[in-house]
Amino acid sequence: MTPVSRRAFIRNTGGASIALWLGVSYDSYGGKTPDASLAKNFTPYILVESNGNITIYNTKPEMGQGTFQSIPALIAEEFEVSLDQVIIKQSNGEKELGNAQRAGGSSSIRNNYTDLRKIGASAREVFITAASTKWGVDVASCYAENGKVIHKQSNRKLAYADLLEEASKLELPKEPKLKDPKDFKILGKRIKRPDVALKTNGKAEFGIDAQVPGMLYASVERCPVIGGTLKSFDAGEALKIPGVEKVVETEKIMGRHHSVGVAVIANSYWTALQARKKLKIEWDTKGFETFNSVDFENRLRELAKEEGIIDKNTGAIETLNLPKENIVDAFYETPMAAHHTLEPMNCIAQVKGDQVEIWTSTQVPSSVTGNGANDLHKQIGFSPDNIKLHAKFIGGGLGRRLYIDFIIEAVNIAKQTDKPVKVIWSREDTTEFGPFRPMTFSQLKGGFSDDGKLVAFEHKVISPSYQESMRTDFDKTKVDKTMVEGIGEQAYEIPNIKTSFVRADFHIPVAAWRSVTSSTISFPHECFIDELAYKAKKDPMDFRMELLSKPSDTKRVLQKLREVSSWDKPLPKNKGRGVAQWEFFAGLCAQAVEVTYNEDRSIKVDKVYAVIDLGEVVSPDNVKNQVEGAIVMALGAAIKPGITFDKGVTMQHNFYDNPLIRINEVPEIEVHILAEGGKVKGVGEPGLPPFAPALANAIFAATGKRIRKMPFDIKSV
Amino acid sequence: MITLNVNQKSYKVDVDPNMPLLWVIRDVIGLTGTKYGCGVAQCGACVVHLDGEAVRSCVTKVSRAEGKKIVTIEGLSQHNDHPLQRAWQEIDVPQCGYCHSGQLMSAAVLLRENPNPTDKDIDAAMAGNICRCGTYLRIRKAIHLAAEMQRKGK
Numbered sequence: 001m002t003p004v005s006r007r008a009f010i011r012n013t014g015g016a017s018i019a020l021w022l023g024v025s026y027d028s029y030g031g032k033t034p035d036a037s038l039a040k041n042f043t044p045y046i047l048v049e050s051n052g053n054i055t056i057y058n059t060k061p062e063m064g065q066g067t068f069q070s071i072p073a074l075i076a077e078e079f080e081v082s083l084d085q086v087i088i089k090q091s092n093g094e095k096e097l098g099n100a101q102r103a104g105g106s107s108s109i110r111n112n113y114t115d116l117r118k119i120g121a122s123a124r125e126v127f128i129t130a131a132s133t134k135w136g137v138d139v140a141s142c143y144a145e146n147g148k149v150i151h152k153q154s155n156r157k158l159a160y161a162d163l164l165e166e167a168s169k170l171e172l173p174k175e176p177k178l179k180d181p182k183d184f185k186i187l188g189k190r191i192k193r194p195d196v197a198l199k200t201n202g203k204a205e206f207g208i209d210a211q212v213p214g215m216l217y218a219s220v221e222r223c224p225v226i227g228g229t230l231k232s233f234d235a236g237e238a239l240k241i242p243g244v245e246k247v248v249e250t251e252k253i254m255g256r257h258h259s260v261g262v263a264v265i266a267n268s269y270w271t272a273l274q275a276r277k278k279l280k281i282e283w284d285t286k287g288f289e290t291f292n293s294v295d296f297e298n299r300l301r302e303l304a305k306e307e308g309i310i311d312k313n314t315g316a317i318e319t320l321n322l323p324k325e326n327i328v329d330a331f332y333e334t335p336m337a338a339h340h341t342l343e344p345m346n347c348i349a350q351v352k353g354d355q356v357e358i359w360t361s362t363q364v365p366s367s368v369t370g371n372g373a374n375d376l377h378k379q380i381g382f383s384p385d386n387i388k389l390h391a392k393f394i395g396g397g398l399g400r401r402l403y404i405d406f407i408i409e410a411v412n413i414a415k416q417t418d419k420p421v422k423v424i425w426s427r428e429d430t431t432e433f434g435p436f437r438p439m440t441f442s443q444l445k446g447g448f449s450d451d452g453k454l455v456a457f458e459h460k461v462i463s464p465s466y467q468e469s470m471r472t473d474f475d476k477t478k479v480d481k482t483m484v485e486g487i488g489e490q491a492y493e494i495p496n497i498k499t500s501f502v503r504a505d506f507h508i509p510v511a512a513w514r515s516v517t518s519s520t521i522s523f524p525h526e527c528f529i530d531e532l533a534y535k536a537k538k539d540p541m542d543f544r545m546e547l548l549s550k551p552s553d554t555k556r557v558l559q560k561l562r563e564v565s566s567w568d569k570p571l572p573k574n575k576g577r578g579v580a581q582w583e584f585f586a587g588l589c590a591q592a593v594e595v596t597y598n599e600d601r602s603i604k605v606d607k608v609y610a611v612i613d614l615g616e617v618v619s620p621d622n623v624k625n626q627v628e629g630a631i632v633m634a635l636g637a638a639i640k641p642g643i644t645f646d647k648g649v650t651m652q653h654n655f656y657d658n659p660l661i662r663i664n665e666v667p668e669i670e671v672h673i674l675a676e677g678g679k680v681k682g683v684g685e686p687g688l689p690p691f692a693p694a695l696a697n698a699i700f701a702a703t704g705k706r707i708r709k710m711p712f713d714i715k716s717v
Numbered sequence: 718m719i720t721l722n723v724n725q726k727s728y729k730v731d732v733d734p735n736m737p738l739l740w741v742i743r744d745v746i747g748l749t750g751t752k753y754g755c756g757v758a759q760c761g762a763c764v765v766h767l768d769g770e771a772v773r774s775c776v777t778k779v780s781r782a783e784g785k786k787i788v789t790i791e792g793l794s795q796h797n798d799h800p801l802q803r804a805w806q807e808i809d810v811p812q813c814g815y816c817h818s819g820q821l822m823s824a825a826v827l828l829r830e831n832p833n834p835t836d837k838d839i840d841a842a843m844a845g846n847i848c849r850c851g852t853y854l855r856i857r858k859a860i861h862l863a864a865e866m867q868r869k870g871k
Contacts, residue, residue, distance in 0.1 A: 064813030064850045192809065199814030200805045201797040202750015202790035206815060209749035217744070270733070270740045342754050342762060342815045342849040395752070395815030396849050427755040621809055625852065629812055632851025655759035655847065663853040664840035 020164045022046040022123040022172060024115075043098035045075055045119050052161045054147060055087045059101045060108040061363055062090065063397035064629075065684045066622040067108045068195045073618055074113065077186045078120030078179055080144040081160075088194055093365030093389040099372075101365040101391075104402050104512070106586035106682025113616055113680045114178075121176035130166035131158050188675070190621050195393070207361030207392040208346040212420040215348065216245060218413050219272040220423065221279050222252070222261035222433055225648035227507040228285035230260040237278035238264055243271035247279070250412040253379050254405035254435060255470035257509045263413045269424050285648060288507055293644040293651075297333070300441045300504055304331065304462045308500035311479040312488050315496030317456050322447040328535050329445040332524030334710045335642025337437040338652070339513055340660060343395020344430040347410035350420035355386045356411055357420075361394040363401040376404055380411045398633075399512035403435060403470075431658055432650040435511030436643050438464045440483065442524035446532045447496075454532055454547065456496040459487050459525060464506030466517070476503065485517040486584030486689070487525065491554035492547040508645070514633060515685035518584045523638075523710055526580035526693035530700065540697060541567050541579055554583055557590045557613045557674060564672050565592035565609035574598070575606070576702025580693035587681030588613040589627065591690040593667075597702040603714040605635065605667040605695065612686055617675040623683050624671040630687030631669055636661040638692040639714050719783050723748065724792025734780035738772075739763045741779045742789060750790035750818045754847065761846030762815065764822040765789050771826040790818035793825060800871070801825055804863035812850035820846045824860050833864055 023044035047055040056075050060067035072088050091097045124144050131149035132139040141152050148157045160167075181188070198204035223229055235247035246265040251258060262279055266272035348359040362368055367375045368389045377384040394401055410423040425433075440463040447456035465480040474480070479501045487499045513519055533543035541562055548555040558581060562568070571577055574597050581590035589612040596604040610627050617623060640659050644651045652658035671687075696707040703717055721728045723746060730745050742751050742765065751774060754762030758773040765774045766788040767781075793799050797806075801824050804810075811817045820843070827834060827842040834842070839857050848856065 062813075064811075066812075192806070195814070196806050196809050196811055197797055199811040199817050200802040200821060201793070202748070202818050204814050205749070206752075208753065209743075211747065211749070268732075268736070268740060268744055270736045270744075340849055342752075342760065342813070342847065344753065394813060396813045398849070424753070427757070427760075625809065625812060625855065628854055629851035632853065633849075654757055655755050656757065660847050660849060661851065661853075662847065663843045663856060666851070666853045669854060 018164055019047055019049045020168055022048070022119070022126070024119060044096065045116070046079065046123050048160050048164060050161050050164055052159065053087060054081055054085065054160065055089050057089050057091050057097060059091045059097055060103045061101070061365060061391055061394055061397070062195060063103060063363060063394035063401070065103065065108070065626060066193065066619060067103060069191065069193045070109055070618040070622065071112070071116065073186045073191065074116035075120040077184060078117045079123050081147045083186065083191060083194060085147055090391060091365060092391045093369035095369065099366045099370050102367065103363045103397065104399065106684040106686065109618055110587070110680045110682045117178055118176055121178050122172035125173050125176045126167050126170045127160050127163050129170055130163040134158070134163065134166050188617050188620065191619065193622065204393045206343050206395045207359065208343055208395070208424065210348055210359035210390065210392055210422070212348055212350065212359065215420045215422050216265050216267060216417065217269040217272050218263045218265045218421050218423045219269065219276045219426070220250060220261045220263045220409065220429070221276050221281060222429070223259060223283040223285065224432070225283065225285040225289045226434070226645070226650065227288035227648070228259065228283045230262065231282040231284040233262050233282070234280040235262070237280070238275040241271060241275045241278065243267040244275045246417060248413060248416040250409050252405050252409040254403055254509050256472050257469070261409070263423070265413065265417060265421060269422070273426070289648040291507070291648045292646045300439070300462050303502045303504055304441060304443045304460065306502050308460055308502035309477070309479045310498065310500045311481070311484045312497060312499040317458065317496040317498045320447060320456055320496060322449070322456065326448045326450070327445065328531055329443070330528055330531055330708060332442040332444065332527065332708045334439050334441070334520035334523055336439045336644070337513055337637055337642050338431050338434070338658060339398040339400035340431070340658070341396030341398055341400050344427055345400075345406040345425040346423060347407050348420055348422040349407070349410040349414035351411065351414045354382065355388070356380065356382050356414070357388045357390070358407060358411070359390040359392065360407055361392050361401060362404065362407065363394065363397045364404065365389055365391045367404055368407060376407060379404070379408045398514045399516070402512055427655070428653045431653055435469070435509035437513030437519065438466060438506070438510035439642070440517060440520040442521065444524055444528040446528065448536065452536055454494055454536070457494045458498045460500045460502065461521065462502040463504060464510050465503045466510055466512070468503070469506070469510045483517055486521060486582060489583045490525070491552040491583065492529070492544070493549060494547065514630070515584075515586060515688040518582055518586070518685070518689040519634070519637065520710070522580065522582040522689035523692045523696065526582065526690065527696050527708070530578070530693070530697045531706065544579070544581070553588055553613050553678070554581055556676070557581060557588060557611050560672060560674060561590045561592055561609060561611045564611065564670070567592060574702065576698045576700070578694045578697025578699070578701055580690040580697060582686070582689035584689065587683070587686035589686040589690050591631070591694045593691070593694040593698040595695070595698045595702050597717070601716050603699055603702070603717050605714070607668040607670065608691065609670050609672070610687060611672045611674060612683070613674045613681055614683065615675060615678045615680040617673055620673055623673055626683050627671045627687035628669045630685065631691050632661050632666055634688045634691035635665070635695070637711070638695055639711055642711060719779055721746070721779070721782060721787060722785070723787045724789060730779070732779060734778060736779050737775050738765070738777045738779050738782050738787070739774035742774060748789050748791050752815055752818055754816065754819070759847070760816070760819070761823055762819040764819040764846070766822060766826065769826070771823050790822060793821060799825065800863040800866040801828065801859065804859040804866065807862060808855050808859045810852050810855040810859050812852055816846060816848045820848065820856055824856070824863070828860065828864060828867065832867060834860060
């Protein structure tokens with residue numbers, strides 16, 4: 001991390017009110033005295049005003065993962081204020097709040113756990129010092145509680161708001177003393193989420209809810225053949241519909257994918273949607289109109305024969321010369337998937353001269369207002385200083401809202417009218433145009449020594465490339481690390497391991513989907529471990545534990561799972577139990593799944609036990625909610641149809657042909673949290689990857705049938 | 718002009734009678750708690766009450782709502798304190814929260830018709846509401862809790 005200094009700044013906010021900003025500067029700075037204006041690269045997290053208001057900024061967009069509570073909680077705990085007494089403000093990509101205003105990769109807590117606590121602790125120490133100076137007493141005789149400093153002996157009290165002048169003269173200590181976890185009042189406790197009440201009465205404002213005076217609405221017709229673009233259009237009939245204001249071209253950019261669609265601008269969304277049906281458009285489908293999933297999947301199976309590019313080769317797998325009977329191999333397949341955020345893509349944009357104002361739900365406020373090479377300003381030709389964002393609650397991110405294609409498209413529409421325009425993607429638009437989670441196919445090979453030890457493990461991934469899709473400068477001679485994600489992070493002690501990657505050319509935009517490639521790649525990897533256990537005639541849990549002789553997080557997690565799932569207790573004959581674990585960039589979770597094999601050959605998923613390893617936990621109940629949700633999402637991806645193409649067109653359109661899990665399909669879920677110190681790990685994604693392999697392994701245990709292809713039908717096994 | 722009664726207030730709206738009630742409520746009247754999710758009665762994010770019945774406002778023509786009492790999430794209670802709203806808050810049900818207006822409106826009809834629902838009753842009544850975050854276990858738990866609050870007159 002860059003050097004961090006902690007500074008306090010005082011600023012007159014007009015009238016009698018003054019405000020003290022406390023935060024960090026990511027540049028080393030030479031200033032000796034606190035500045036009256038906000039310094040460059042200064043990121044304030046706390047604002048204390050003389051009227052008593054205390055504001056904590058949450059710079060991580062809230063999309064259901066709980067940062068609206070957990071980020072302020074880290075600061076509030078050390079600052080000695082309760083969450084009830086602070087105003088939480090969601091940041092809007094403001095330059096002074098830094099360039100890390102983004103939520104993705106389960107990173108918000110794991111990257112900030114200690115730093116945000118230090119900010120809160122520094123601020124607390126400043127106010128304690130300020131009070132002790134004012135009272136002329138020893139600093140050690142004062143402590144802070146509930147937004148006040150208290151002098152122990154005299155029981156005198158001063159609120160933070162009454163100490164602003166004194167506090168502003170102080171530097172924030174660089175290495176403040178953090179609280180002893182046993183004194184925590186917020187962290188690790190059950191604290192009610194402050195955004196929940198807003199979400200039970202319709203008051204939470206999502207991007208799609210934003211309203212700007214004088215706003216028009218737009219709906220965009222895009223080339224149904226993905227990769228195609230506009231040739232020409234006739235808007236005559238559409239323009240005859242009352243309420244239609246204009247029909248314009250608009251370009252959408254996502255990574256290396258560019259396309260032009262036709263936008264109907266009208267006085268209501270409904271009118272725009274009706275008029276859109278009247279457009280006569282000629283598309284340039286560029287040869288992609290013959291593309292179909294069946295042929296492409298056959299191509300992937302062909303490509304599996306290629307050597308591929310080696311990502312990792314430890315040991316000497318080529319020289320082992322194991323006898324044939326000691327080798328197991330298998331081929332696994334997974335599907336493409338849509339994100340299906342329940343809030344469809346949407347964005348309001350207003351262009352006035354060289355200024356653009358945006359209201360939307362995005363996981364990446366910093367990419368909307370930032371000055372980076374791939375940020376919005378580059379794509380729309382505006383100065384980053386002239387882009388203003390209003391970031392709203394997100395009705396589901398799941399990775400989809402890491403991309404700003406829909407914002408670019410909306411701005412390109414707004415450039416052609418002087419009014420603000422709200423662009424809403426229909427559910428069909430949101431389903432059909434991606435970007436999609438790519439499929440991964442896997443060729444696996446395992447080898448045993450003559451004394452039955454697993455000595456070799458090969459995993460070759462055959463797939464489109466995420467990096468190639470989303471970047472313009474991807475080097476095709478290199479491994480796309482995203483596509484082999486997690487494989488190199490498994491703790492299993494196997495002396496010879498080889499990982500390789502075969503890239504398939506693909507014209508369809510592919511993207512991160514909650515838990516990224518781990519959402520598909522854990523399935524072959526952990527099912528194949530089960531196949532190897534079967535070959536070795538060992539219990540799948542025992543087999544894994546034997547590969548984990550050294551202490552590791554994975555070992556601890558599996559030990560805990562063994563205990564809480566009563567793994568060693570036999571199940572009745574028609575039932576089965578499966579296990580899987582997955583460690584990757586986001587974190588680590590292991591799951592045991594219990595299923596019943598019914599007379600009619602259907603499978604009932606009875607119960608899921610999950611153990612998530614966090615190191616430190618901010619909000620245990622929220623962690624449980626996240627893991628429960630990740631399991632439900634993983635269940636859907638395991639058993640419901642994925643995304644396919646024919647004649648270049650997406651074959652799924654809405655929830656009737658691309659269904660999601662409903663309440664009657666959810667198994668019992670029991671989540672256990674390990675927070676035993678060590679590396680702080682993420683929450684949002686790790687619950688997802690272990691589920692599908694644990695389920696398939698349970699089905700094998702119950703039925704003897706090995707599943708090597710996702711999705712699989714559990715109505716008839 | 719169509720006259721609508723929404724949350725006990727009268728609104729005169731000048732819209733195409735074929736316009737779905739959803740867009741009239743959201744874009745014309747300005748009550749945005751009712752959500753658009755699918756447009757084809759698949760997800761339940763748009764559920765409102767029409768004379769006490771749960772309807773999918775995305776496929777209900779505004780003309781059908783004329784002369785009827787419409788209740789949206791904003792009108793479910795005065796102070797966010799319907800037993801279901803309190804139970805939702807008690808159990809911290811929502812994640813992203815987008816579907817929960819519809820979940821609550823569907824659950825409110827269930828609880829009125831069946832003050833003591835079983836898991837099976839809940840599943841049957843709530844299977845039309847999708848939650849992409851997967852908060853289903855908590856929805857079930859919260860409906861039971863709300864039923865209990867209602868029984869105890871809390």
